Amino acid sequence: MNWGMGNTTGRAGRCMTTPLVLLAALTVGLAQPAAAAPITTPPGSARFSATFIQLWADHWNWPQARWQETFRYYRSLGLKEIYVQWTVYDAINYYSPGVNPLGAVGQAGKTAPVSQILQLAGESGMAVHLGLAFHSGFWQNAKPGPQLAGYMADQYRRSAVAAAELARLYGRERAFAGFYISEELDDLMWPAGQPRDLLVDHFSRLSTELERLAPGKAITISGYGGARTEPARLQTFWTDLLARTRFTTVMFQDGIGVGNLPLAYLRQYLDAMKQAAEQTQKELRVIVETFRQVDGEFNGRSFRAIPAPFPLLLPQMQVAAPYSAGGLVAFTVSDYLSPMGGDDAARGYQSYLDWMLQSL
Numbered sequence: 001m002n003w004g005m006g007n008t009t010g011r012a013g014r015c016m017t018t019p020l021v022l023l024a025a026l027t028v029g030l031a032q033p034a035a036a037a038p039i040t041t042p043p044g045s046a047r048f049s050a051t052f053i054q055l056w057a058d059h060w061n062w063p064q065a066r067w068q069e070t071f072r073y074y075r076s077l078g079l080k081e082i083y084v085q086w087t088v089y090d091a092i093n094y095y096s097p098g099v100n101p102l103g104a105v106g107q108a109g110k111t112a113p114v115s116q117i118l119q120l121a122g123e124s125g126m127a128v129h130l131g132l133a134f135h136s137g138f139w140q141n142a143k144p145g146p147q148l149a150g151y152m153a154d155q156y157r158r159s160a161v162a163a164a165e166l167a168r169l170y171g172r173e174r175a176f177a178g179f180y181i182s183e184e185l186d187d188l189m190w191p192a193g194q195p196r197d198l199l200v201d202h203f204s205r206l207s208t209e210l211e212r213l214a215p216g217k218a219i220t221i222s223g224y225g226g227a228r229t230e231p232a233r234l235q236t237f238w239t240d241l242l243a244r245t246r247f248t249t250v251m252f253q254d255g256i257g258v259g260n261l262p263l264a265y266l267r268q269y270l271d272a273m274k275q276a277a278e279q280t281q282k283e284l285r286v287i288v289e290t291f292r293q294v295d296g297e298f299n300g301r302s303f304r305a306i307p308a309p310f311p312l313l314l315p316q317m318q319v320a321a322p323y324s325a326g327g328l329v330a331f332t333v334s335d336y337l338s339p340m341g342g343d344d345a346a347r348g349y350q351s352y353l354d355w356m357l358q359s360l
Contacts, residue, residue: 049327050081088133127177178218187237207246222251226260238276257289310351
């Protein structure tokens, strides 16, 4: 999920939030959800087992003590996996101190953030999935038109180069579990025809290359939906893409935090994703947005979000849990569900710990 750092900044390039009035209108065409049934998900099965972390320039300046604090919170929540959203962001390189083959620059004389994460994860018994090279102009450039083929070719080159470097430097690290595709997919951006064909070809080539670089490791891609997308269309899109690529895992972002979906409709989209994953024999995981957006494009302001109060977060977790293999994925613990994210995040963290104890 390409969101910005902390509780006040926004997603890098994508802010698809739908105002509530428009969201209500868009859901008119969807099948109306049945009357709410009591939640029957066992409390223990609705826990977070993984989190995303997004790297920004200031991570190069984090002291060792702050990295250690981050992992203390991860361990206290029982996390087992970390998804690093990207390891290259535009011209910043987060996996090595020097200049990488893409011209992205690290910080000489310092330990790279990716190295810090892998070391501490290995010591903590956690697995790490490494994102590749993200371009902040993806959402503006990945649109139907004459430029699309060239742009996707450049994206393949950037991602393949980054993956080769990551495999060379970290492929034998105990914590390295595989690769994560930094670009997230919305089926509405890729209509049938040339755009869809380019997308499938791009990811077919890239996933094959990732499999070659790290045989037996996970290759994960994620996407999202919203009231503008019918569940059946979402299922068709993902079934086609997954059947023609080498991905092992697909993630679906619940969209609750940014208001893309009302919670009452989430099951319809998760059912569609479950069908796509089962038909193609892929693993499905669900990303739970642990925040609530309060500013963004819908009111002409920069993205700003606050931690979701735990009484609102728990129903998201309970709806998502039956669909998510191996536990739920948080976006993100550091920013919205630990004391590192401020007082509200600290309260959510403590409420989550209390809930976990009650479920034992």
